[in-house]
Amino acid sequence: MHDVVIVGGGVGGTVTANLLAEELAPELAAGRVRLRLITDRPEHVYKPAFLYRAFGRTSPAAYRRPQRELLHPAVQLVVDPVRTVDVAQRRVTCASGQSYIYTYLVLAPGARVVPERTPGLVEAGEQFYTEEGSARLYRRLERFEKGTVVVSVIGVPHMCPVAPLEMAFMLDAFFRERGRRDQVEIVYTYPINRVHSNPAIAEWAAPQLVQRGIRVETFFNVERIDPEQKTIATLEGAELAFDLLIGIPEHAAPAFLEESGLTVDGWVPTDRHTLAVKGHDNAYALGDVTDLPVSKAGSVAHYQASTVAANIAAHVRGLPAAARYNGKTFCFIETGTERATYVEFDYDHPPQPVRASRWVHWAKLAYNQAYWLTARGVV
Amino acid sequence: MTQFVIHREIDARGSACPGPLMELIRALKAAEKGQVVAVISSDQGSKVDIPEWVAKAGHALLATEDAGGATRFVVQKAR
Numbered sequence: 001m002h003d004v005v006i007v008g009g010g011v012g013g014t015v016t017a018n019l020l021a022e023e024l025a026p027e028l029a030a031g032r033v034r035l036r037l038i039t040d041r042p043e044h045v046y047k048p049a050f051l052y053r054a055f056g057r058t059s060p061a062a063y064r065r066p067q068r069e070l071l072h073p074a075v076q077l078v079v080d081p082v083r084t085v086d087v088a089q090r091r092v093t094c095a096s097g098q099s100y101i102y103t104y105l106v107l108a109p110g111a112r113v114v115p116e117r118t119p120g121l122v123e124a125g126e127q128f129y130t131e132e133g134s135a136r137l138y139r140r141l142e143r144f145e146k147g148t149v150v151v152s153v154i155g156v157p158h159m160c161p162v163a164p165l166e167m168a169f170m171l172d173a174f175f176r177e178r179g180r181r182d183q184v185e186i187v188y189t190y191p192i193n194r195v196h197s198n199p200a201i202a203e204w205a206a207p208q209l210v211q212r213g214i215r216v217e218t219f220f221n222v223e224r225i226d227p228e229q230k231t232i233a234t235l236e237g238a239e240l241a242f243d244l245l246i247g248i249p250e251h252a253a254p255a256f257l258e259e260s261g262l263t264v265d266g267w268v269p270t271d272r273h274t275l276a277v278k279g280h281d282n283a284y285a286l287g288d289v290t291d292l293p294v295s296k297a298g299s300v301a302h303y304q305a306s307t308v309a310a311n312i313a314a315h316v317r318g319l320p321a322a323a324r325y326n327g328k329t330f331c332f333i334e335t336g337t338e339r340a341t342y343v344e345f346d347y348d349h350p351p352q353p354v355r356a357s358r359w360v361h362w363a364k365l366a367y368n369q370a371y372w373l374t375a376r377g378v379v
Numbered sequence: 380m381t382q383f384v385i386h387r388e389i390d391a392r393g394s395a396c397p398g399p400l401m402e403l404i405r406a407l408k409a410a411e412k413g414q415v416v417a418v419i420s421s422d423q424g425s426k427v428d429i430p431e432w433v434a435k436a437g438h439a440l441l442a443t444e445d446a447g448g449a450t451r452f453v454v455q456k457a458r
Binding site for chain 2: 191219223235236237291
């Protein structure tokens with residue numbers, strides 16, 4: 001019996017489970033393989049919706065589905081937060097105390113935000129990387145009449161690398177639509193000397209920010225925030241005042257991975273092509289939790305799931321694990337509330353943003369609905 | 380190679396831009412004033428990014444050295 005344990009109920013874990021259930025249908029039917037997906041919550045959440053939630057453009061009913069509904073019937077669902085992974089004993093132990101022995105392990109638990117690592121951010125900052133955060137930000141934006149809004153990228157890497165730019169563009173459109181733009185200054189800050197870590201995206205985005213009258217501060221590494229004075233102090237010695245701070249917090253892998261000794265400098269060391277956890281040929285990692293120089297984005301987890309599923313299916317059949325991930329990434333970029341562009345790139349080919357259009361914006365909105373087919377492994 | 384008392388050395392070879400710079404920033408953030416941090420980068424962009432950031436942040440770039448095809452930046456936290 002081959003026991004496949006998948007940790008994580010996001011896009012990476014869900015797609016991997018469904019692809020394996022399809023591919024290994026004969027082995028599952030014969031009782032030679034068991035597929036388990038372990039997650040910490042009974043509902044699957046489509047996180048890209050949080051950007052829209054921050055502007056009141058979606059609701060929980062649109063971005064939540066019961067995890068069970070998304071999984072192939074052959075996949076056993078376990079809702080029980082993982083506490084430890086013992087790679088020597090090949091055992092995953094959950095909060096309930098229940099343990100699961102695995103033949104093959106897939107780590108796809110995603111990343112979490114850790115705003116508490118930046119002094120003052122929890123007290124003074126808003127963010128849109130969690131459901132609660134985006135709902136709270138919407139309430140603040142609705143009431144915000146005038147002043148300075150700072151969109152500050154504090155932690156790199158972070159989930160959805162283009163989302164801070166999208167937030168800045170959408171804020172501009174949001175305040176224009178409400179006739180308040182002349183009362184609101186928007187400032188965008190980034191830690192390095194350009195507006196995005198990817199040079200091609202930075203080159204495209206910089207003039208877009210200027211065109212919208214969004215002030216840019218680069219080489220801006222937040223050291224601490226003073227909630228009383230409403231100021232940001234940087235490592236570079238600068239100080240910036242704000243009325244509303246939207247901070248992109250530092251991110252980290254789930255604590256259980258660090259406590260299990262599976263992280264190095266915060267992330268899981270992963271082979272960039274096979275996606276095997278380095279030093280563990282029977283364990284794979286995908287999505288936000290890896291240390292790979294790729295975007296922490298849903299599309300990446302989606303593409304990586306194909307590689308991981310193919311390699312595990314090969315192991316089960318005694319074949320070489322020949323599937324390779326090539327760094328493929330696809331991201332839509334909202335450039336306001338009515339237009340969008342997109343980028344597609346991989347390890348060897350940099351992105352080339354195209355002219356923003358209404359069509360791409362509608363394609364993005366359509367994909368937000370079609371996502372549920374992606375999670376099921378259909379597209 | 381110049382000798383300095385290195386508090387922490389980071390081997391960021393293989394890490395794409397801006398990885399080495401961000402590693403250096405994180406290390407200096409955690410360091411005490413006066414401590415020296417070294418970062419080794421194989422990314423060509425680092426040759427511009429790292430000296431530029433060190434100057435802007437008011438720290439001291441003590442050395443830029445060849446490290447077997449990569450570059451070793453030695454930086455002292457100055458404030």
